[in-house]
Amino acid sequence: MDKAWTIQKRILAFRVFDDAHIADNIYKNMKIIFEEYKIESKNFSIGFDNASNNTAAIPDLIELCKPYFNSKFFHQRCACHVLNLCVQKGLEILQAFIKPIKDALSYLWKHPNVMKAWLNREMKKWGTGGYEKTGKNGEKRGK
Known part of the structure; x- marks a missing residue:
């Protein structure tokens, strides 16, 4: 959200992800990107599909990002x-x-x-x- 209260959305990174798509690997890749851009504490929510491995990565991402509102809005499932x-x-x-x-x-x-x-x-x-x-x-x- 910028100073004019306009939501800002950006694609920050595309990465080759050759590792198994398990929760720990998803978390590690996201952590690297967040640290690279110094945004660990600036994420309000993350959008994932409903795959169980994505959902399983959420607790670690919550611990890393410490989002507002007790993480109630952190994990957003892709509506499409x-x-x-x-x-x-x-x-x-x-x-x-x-x-x-x-x-x-x-x-x-x-x-x-x-x-x-x-x-x-x-x-x-x-x-x-x-x-x-x-x-x-x-x-x-x-x-």
Whole structure:
């Protein structure tokens, strides 16, 4: 937060992280970056996804940074990641309904004559005429 009370966000560092992504290694890499920029005590919050190794690194990062408000706001989960997890779970549940529709559409696209007959039948059922092909100039070329 600057003097005008505007939140300041910056990407400070990109690092190659070849080590195992365990809590201790995450903490050590973050500590190196914080010390390099002399910001150990200037972090209000950190945003991570929900991976358990990230969550496990938080207590050590809290000890290092000693954030305000008893660290209540320190660990912020990435909203996009959380939303994506929710959507993926919803799609997983709906898969039993989605798959037959996808299979039917795939079949129709692979069999144009079947699609044409199905479209004609459905359009007549709903009183919209039939499926007609048209040429480049809009002339009818038959049903």
